[in-house]
Amino acid sequence: MPSTELxxxxxxxxxxxxxxxTHPRVLIEHPDEAAGLAIASGLRYAGFAVGVCPGPHxxxxxxxxxxxxxxxxxxADVVVCSLGYEREAAREVLHELRQRYPxxxxxxxxxxxxxTELQELLEGCHVVPAPASPEQIVExxxxxxxxxxxEAENDA
Amino acid sequence: xxxxxxxxxxxxRFLLLLVAAVIPIVLATVxxxxxxxxxxxxxVLGAVAVRAAALHMQRLRDPAMQVKMAPPxxxxxxxxxxxxVANQTLDEDALLSELERLASNPSVRIRVLAPALISPAARMxxxxxxxxxxxxxxxxTALGRIGHSRAVSGEISDADPLHAIEDEFAxxxxxxxxxxxxxxxxxxxxxxxxxxxxxxxxxVPVRHLVFEPGAxxxxxxxxxxxxxxxEAGDTAARRFGLSAVVGVAVLAALVLSTAALIRSxxxxxxxxxxxxxxxxxxxxxxxxxxxxxxxxxxxxKRGPEGEKHDEFTTTEFTVKVGQPQLLxxxxxDTVPHSITAPxxxxxxxxxxxxxxxxxLLQRAGTYLWFCTxxxxxxxxxxxxxxxxxxxxxxx
Numbered sequence: 001m002p003s004t005e006l007x008x009x010x011x012x013x014x015x016x017x018x019x020x021x022t023h024p025r026v027l028i029e030h031p032d033e034a035a036g037l038a039i040a041s042g043l044r045y046a047g048f049a050v051g052v053c054p055g056p057h058x059x060x061x062x063x064x065x066x067x068x069x070x071x072x073x074x075x076a077d078v079v080v081c082s083l084g085y086e087r088e089a090a091r092e093v094l095h096e097l098r099q100r101y102p103x104x105x106x107x108x109x110x111x112x113x114x115x116t117e118l119q120e121l122l123e124g125c126h127v128v129p130a131p132a133s134p135e136q137i138v139e140x141x142x143x144x145x146x147x148x149x150x151e152a153e154n155d156a
Numbered sequence: 157x158x159x160x161x162x163x164x165x166x167x168x169r170f171l172l173l174l175v176a177a178v179i180p181i182v183l184a185t186v187x188x189x190x191x192x193x194x195x196x197x198x199x200v201l202g203a204v205a206v207r208a209a210a211l212h213m214q215r216l217r218d219p220a221m222q223v224k225m226a227p228p229x230x231x232x233x234x235x236x237x238x239x240x241v242a243n244q245t246l247d248e249d250a251l252l253s254e255l256e257r258l259a260s261n262p263s264v265r266i267r268v269l270a271p272a273l274i275s276p277a278a279r280m281x282x283x284x285x286x287x288x289x290x291x292x293x294x295x296x297t298a299l300g301r302i303g304h305s306r307a308v309s310g311e312i313s314d315a316d317p318l319h320a321i322e323d324e325f326a327x328x329x330x331x332x333x334x335x336x337x338x339x340x341x342x343x344x345x346x347x348x349x350x351x352x353x354x355x356x357x358x359x360v361p362v363r364h365l366v367f368e369p370g371a372x373x374x375x376x377x378x379x380x381x382x383x384x385x386x387e388a389g390d391t392a393a394r395r396f397g398l399s400a401v402v403g404v405a406v407l408a409a410l411v412l413s414t415a416a417l418i419r420s421x422x423x424x425x426x427x428x429x430x431x432x433x434x435x436x437x438x439x440x441x442x443x444x445x446x447x448x449x450x451x452x453x454x455x456x457k458r459g460p461e462g463e464k465h466d467e468f469t470t471t472e473f474t475v476k477v478g479q480p481q482l483l484x485x486x487x488x489d490t491v492p493h494s495i496t497a498p499x500x501x502x503x504x505x506x507x508x509x510x511x512x513x514x515x516l517l518q519r520a521g522t523y524l525w526f527c528t529x530x531x532x533x534x535x536x537x538x539x540x541x542x543x544x545x546x547x548x549x550x551x
Contacts, residue, residue: 027223
């Protein structure tokens with residue numbers, strides 16, 4: 001069980017920077033591929049570069065929970081966490097995100113009932129109640145990150 | 157392949173492994189016989205190869221978690237950009253009608269990417285221009301059939317299809333990708349696995365249009381894609397495993413051939429030495445001292461550690477300078493041995509059976525002798541067994 005006490009950030013070891021785009025960048029952590037893509041589509045049309053990760057439900061081991069760290073999370077402006085926090089692995093990811101990247105804005109889709117441990121993990125995070133529609137998440141990200149400049153056409 | 161120097165820890169681990177692999181080789185080289193060096197080398201290389209193969213097969217079967225990515229949409233919110241990746245299926249009616257249907261929507265822009273898969277042989281023989289021209293002609297024909305020239309554009313690429321698609325994400329910035337392939341990979345055709353790779357890498361919807369000869373196009377579902385990916389991974393792993401086995405067999409054959417060559421060379425030396433010994437036995441009789449009789453007995457004498465070792469029953473000889481000493485030696489072994497004293501210029505090859513040899517020294521002194529034939533390794537280095545001293549005194 002991860003400790004909810006946040007220690008100073010560890011210096012992450014990273015693969016080369018994966019983001020190719022200088023636009024505001026949003027990493028979406030969602031176990032459902034279709035739902036993650038729907039949120040990504042909304043965010044792309046709102047002017048954000050996106051990354052979609054299945055979290056610890058997906059293939060392989062989540063690099064966030066290992067020594068190598070997660071480059072997409074490291075360089076994201078906002079991370080949207082919709083992993084379902086009844087599972088220990090999902091809480092571990094949230095814990096690592098907060099510990100390693102304390103300055104990255106986190107938007108967490110939270111369940112209706114929140115236990116004490118999750119409450120402590122969520123301190124300082126932006127939250128949106130589950131289930132949130134892609135539109136709600138896009139709006140929330142917009143308000144957290146500020147409106148991205150409409151320069152996409154020129155930058156592409 | 158991942159670099160072992162990606163981080164300080166990994167570089168340190170790599171260095172430790174390197175040292176751990178080199179130490180036994182060096183120890184065997186310094187202290188052991190040649191065959192031990194070969195065995196240690198084979199074991200170390202084998203262990204490295206097995207580990208590398210296991211990691212590679214694991215990667216093929218269980219790909220690392222991939223974060224899909226995509227740049228922001230460009231254009232107005234109503235615009236939609238579709239990237240179509242196809243080459244051999246560009247003449248399929250079902251694909252062309254689907255593109256025509258999409259292009260009829262004024263807010264849709266289509267880019268057709270036709271990867272020309274050019275083999276290394278074609279690149280080396282200069283056949284690349286012909287293949288590109290052929291691909292270009294096929295693309296032009298398809299674009300002509302689709303129409304809507306303002307909304308539909310095309311591009312030929314001779315790069316790896318996945319890299320070409322990445323480039324399109326930087327320039328065309330699609331909102332959707334359609335990958336069109338046949339069920340089975342054919343020569344010059346796109347790998348059906350490509351759709352899954354695109355889906356793993358890019359955060360946009362990816363459709364896979366699959367064509368079977370004589371049948372309509374079908375859109376494969378996710379389960380089929382996953383199964384296909386798994387089967388393709390298993391096939392690749394099996395193919396790699398087979399290649400690894402063949403590689404090991406070739407390596408083993410090389411090692412065995414080398415060992416056989418070394419043995420053959422040693423036998424040749426023994427034969428030459430035996431011939432020299434036969435000639436030596438024909439020496440002219442001269443004034444000699446009394447004959448010394450001795451035996452060579454395999455495992456005839458117990459060593460200090462309790463093991464039995466090969467022995468010459470007499471290992472200390474005293475002769476007069478310039479005066480031949482006859483040695484009547486009964487070699488009870490089945491292979492030759494020798495009394496070799498390099499410092500005294502003595503090399504008597506002792507053949508199996510009872511023979512008489514002449515021991516002649518020209519300089520006074522005490523000389524170490526030993527058996528040079530591969531027999532009892534320990535005994536060859538211990539005086540009193542297959543080694544000893546010859547003392548030559550002035551006459």
